Amino acid sequence: SQAVLQALEDGLKKADADPSVKAVTICGENGKFSAGADIRGFSSPKTLGVALGPIVSLIESSEKPVVAAIEGVALGGGLEVALGCHYRVAHAKARMGLPEVTIGLLPGAEGTQRLPRLIGVPAALDMITTGKHIPATEALKLGLVDEIVEENTIEAAIRLANKV
Numbered sequence: 001s002q003a004v005l006q007a008l009e010d011g012l013k014k015a016d017a018d019p020s021v022k023a024v025t026i027c028g029e030n031g032k033f034s035a036g037a038d039i040r041g042f043s044s045p046k047t048l049g050v051a052l053g054p055i056v057s058l059i060e061s062s063e064k065p066v067v068a069a070i071e072g073v074a075l076g077g078g079l080e081v082a083l084g085c086h087y088r089v090a091h092a093k094a095r096m097g098l099p100e101v102t103i104g105l106l107p108g109a110e111g112t113q114r115l116p117r118l119i120g121v122p123a124a125l126d127m128i129t130t131g132k133h134i135p136a137t138e139a140l141k142l143g144l145v146d147e148i149v150e151e152n153t154i155e156a157a158i159r160l161a162n163k164v
Helices: 002-017 039-043 052-060 077-084 099-103 111-119 121-130 136-142 153-163
Strands: 024-027 066-070 073-075 087-091 095-097 133-135 147-149
Touching (some): 002 024, 002 052, 024 153, 052 077, 066 077, 066 153, 073 077, 077 095, 077 111, 095 136, 099 121, 111 121, 136 147, 147 153
Parallel strands (some): 066 087, 073 095, 087 147
Antiparallel strands (some): 095 133
């Protein structure tokens, strides 16, 4: 939603400007990182506001380490947000993917560029063209996530942020 995108932008800019902030952790709410955009918004008239692509670029360009704490799902735009982060920690039960293709859309926030850079072209093409969701264990093997945890994902992401 525009509110979430605006909050991400405001929070990142505030963190980058604050010398007491050493790192940033991005997490979802209620055990889910993000299932991406609400597709009903695709058919509404374009409104002024923040777009996902520039937010992901803002995350990626942060001078401070940004760690995604992935619980539940990171799908579509949610995975693209995680791809913009410098590090990713996932709960063992988390699933990730770019399912947009199953409804005739391509990922629109540069996931088609960031994913191949991270996991290689063959694995990325498979995920992008099939829309399949992969479990955290496969994501770790591919290099999509840096760490898998069974416990509190947010605390693990904070520990990683403090370490780097």
